[in-house]
Amino acid sequence: MNDMAPPAVDRKAAAAGVVARLEHLIRADRLMTDPLMTYAYSGDASSYRLIPAVVVIINSEDEVRAVIEAARAEGLPLTFRAAGTSLSGQAVTEGVLAVLGDGWKKLQVADNGERITLGPAIIVAQANRALKPFDRKLGPDPASQATCKIGGVVNNNSSGMCCGVAYNTYHTLERLRVMLVDGTVLDSGDPASVAAFRQSHAGLLQGLHDLHREVAADADLVALIRRKYRIKNTVGYSINALIDFHDPVDILVHLIVGSEGTLGFVSEVTYRTIDEHPHKATDLVIFPDPYSAGRAISRLANDGVQSTTGVTAAEYMERRALATVEHVPVIQPYVSQLGAESPGVLIDVSAPDPETLITVEQCSKSDRDDETGREVFRSIG
Structure with a gap:
């Protein structure tokens, strides 16, 4: 979803089409095609700049689903942005830029701080302040934690100075709620949601199961994957999920981690916290x-x-x-x-x-x- 728009697409016309498809659901002040505003959103913390055709401020899963459908219908790629603090350019696009609004700020501490449920717009430092009375903290501790948001941390599998590999999102994830590109929502912590997903996406899960068996049968490949993921490795998808888990739902959930928004939109996450x-x-x-x-x-x-x-x-x-x-x-x-x-x-x-x-x-x-x-x-x- 993060590639530049194909040359054959009339970006201006496509942007107008996206706005027309969304204006019944999203207020006009959260739909931006004005050149000044699109230029203002064209950069993130990286050295790259791509001017989006349209900027949409999203606040709910219904809006995310509508944006996915509109971008697909108009032939524009779609990129999600949380805080935009990454230095690698994941949060810029010439297509549709969907920026997190204030509707994603859930923060709920449970089990005396041993678990915390967060929306993707929560800043890491905010979560850690909520955990401080329990002498707990999030595992990931990126250098930008004063400004970076959970959505980016999950989708980049961010770590940090103290986190290393052992305490990144992949290894401290308790639950994930994600919307796939077909608009389906999977909540890995909700048995009813998981059961429904197994029915509706049996083919996808069978494919992941077959891929797991194929990889697991290759001893050399298993050894290579284990060696590569013992150290920090955020290049490509988290394919270590194919050997770390047997249930295809667990494999899918952990493939989402570090996928940079290309496999779905993460709307909520529950972490197992660590000692502070x-x-x-x-x-x-x-x-x-x-x-x-x-x-x-x-x-x-x-x-x-x-x-x-x-x-x-x-x-x-x-x-x-x-x-x-x-x-x-x-x-x-x-x-x-x-x-x-x-x-x-x-x-x-x-x-x-x-x-x-x-x-x-x-x-x-x-x-x-x-x-x-x-x-x-x-x-x-």
């Missing part, structure tokens, strides 16, 4: 060379099982990055000890109480000392 420990500490550790720093980070990450070590982040800082802060007083005493390739690692640890935090710090110190790391500063919060 109140006691934290930060260390900056200098290593003699990049290899020892890399080995220490691998030890601290415990082969990706982040929660077992208490280390929430280990950020590698090359020598040139350290050069920019050599004037900082806490760094100056160590400048003479920095070699030409000496990197630093900024390590964050967290724990539920001060005593556990001390233990976690001692464990992380043992791992970094094994690689001759030298602590520069320590901050406890």
Whole structure:
């Protein structure tokens, strides 16, 4: 749905046709073809700019269904935009740009913060503020969390500095409500919806089941997929769903994650949340060379099982990055000890109480000392 309009389509006429098909349902101030307004919506946070033929502000599933039908009838591609904070250009188009309005701001915390249900227009930071009293947070923690919205997080399978792979949307998803391109709504948390979908889309589900069996029968392909998805990988669809799940409904739901709006419109999602420990500490550790720093980070990450070590982040800082802060007083005493390739690692640890935090710090110190790391500063919060 994200390709440019075919050259044969008269974009101006098609845009007028889309507006005519929608004006009975959507107010005129949310249907924009004026060149000034379409230009205003032509860019996102990326370096790309495509001027849409028409901009539609959507606020309900009925409106989404109508927009899908109108775009198809007029031969225009359709792109959804949440906050538009991605740097890769997923949220620009020369066709129909459907932008989330204020009708998607559901936020419901359940089970003492262990689960949270969100609309796609909720900002990540808003969700985390609602979870803070429970010492919980969302797994995905993108750098743009102060402005990015859940719709984009789900459709890009966003992660972040602390999230890694283990806590992205794919792995912390509890439930998904999605509208497919034929207008059908599937709510994976509603047994009646799932049962109806199995009846109405039996052919699609059988196809996914057959694809699952085909992939699972190829040991080399299974090994390749597992290897590729052990690290951050948001290229293409989440085909690891074909080997992680057996039920075709589960496969479909997890294929939606990271599909960038090409398979459907996500109207609601429920996450399993993760711990947000109140006691934290930060260390900056200098290593003699990049290899020892890399080995220490691998030890601290415990082969990706982040929660077992208490280390929430280990950020590698090359020598040139350290050069920019050599004037900082806490760094100056160590400048003479920095070699030409000496990197630093900024390590964050967290724990539920001060005593556990001390233990976690001692464990992380043992791992970094094994690689001759030298602590520069320590901050406890």
